[in-house]
Amino acid sequence: MTAKPTLEFWYEFASTYSYLAAMRIGALAEEAGVALLWRPFLLGPIFVQQGWNTSPFNLYPAKGRHMWRDMERETEALGLPLRRPAPFPQNSLFAARIALLGQENWGPAFTRALFRAEFGEGRSIAEPEVMRAALEEAGQDADAVFAQAQAEEAKAGLRAQNEAAVARGIFGAPSFVAADGELFWGNDRLERALAWAQSLAGRSSASIR
Template structure:
């Protein structure tokens, strides 16, 4: 491994979908180890006085985001459906990802959840959808119970506080050493930094 990148994402975030589906392969090609860190945008947005996604608060920005996502997903051969409602509630999925503990399983589970949400139009707050994602990731469905443990809940709160303390204000975000990179558009730059090659 040439370096390490911390990948901060929120399960309901459209642009996180883009990075979730490609960061594994891109990082492997650069021998960069990725630490997957789910967090919640809700508290981040609440601190800015917002009670929903800025894409809902600012309609022109929201209309643009949906079209931008359509174009990028088409170019990358990714299925894309607009979740309804948006944003979905990613709380259970985030707790499950934290409870999964093993990185290789977190990645598989996370990809399954994003595919279910943006590819199949599933409601990712539903237990049935999440159980399907656990199965696809080779994870034990008993995790549904373990993810409700107080230790998991407080770990997710702490992780979200860590994100805010690190200067994160949106998702996806990437941290390499002292550098913060925001948005799927910065993934290549973040990986290059992590690989020790400043671009």
């Protein structure tokens, strides 16, 4: 049996376009026959390396205004709710640790639930009750997961995850990385990334023959 091609999905909970990608990537990947590797990470440390102390959508107001108008169009087209959370960007540190614990198990369900709370309902993802509700929706014991996420192992795991993101050349979210290291950036490149992952599997099969 031939293994499915894989695609890494790198996302940041504070990222508006990661919200769009997270809500549609599952069905698209299944249709394409591509196995997803969910990779939560933090953009903050990467932005600091670029000399930014906040989101570029805050640093450049015209860009920010365009982004929110674009989000209105895109969420309407996808049938998704949109409500701006305050503050923006949100503090996503603890949420990223939790999602990393879930990975491809319950992590995707938690991720979608938390994105809906943040950008669909405008809630703060730094609030324990918001993360708790998302964990319960994903079928998890929130107290047990919170304890795990506060442990040193979880903190070290997220640091390592961010180091891996930097090693792949990731500078924004969402980003998609194929098995050969090809990097695609942005929600509007999701379909192209899936097609690239498919093509790698085709090339591998051809080389075997």
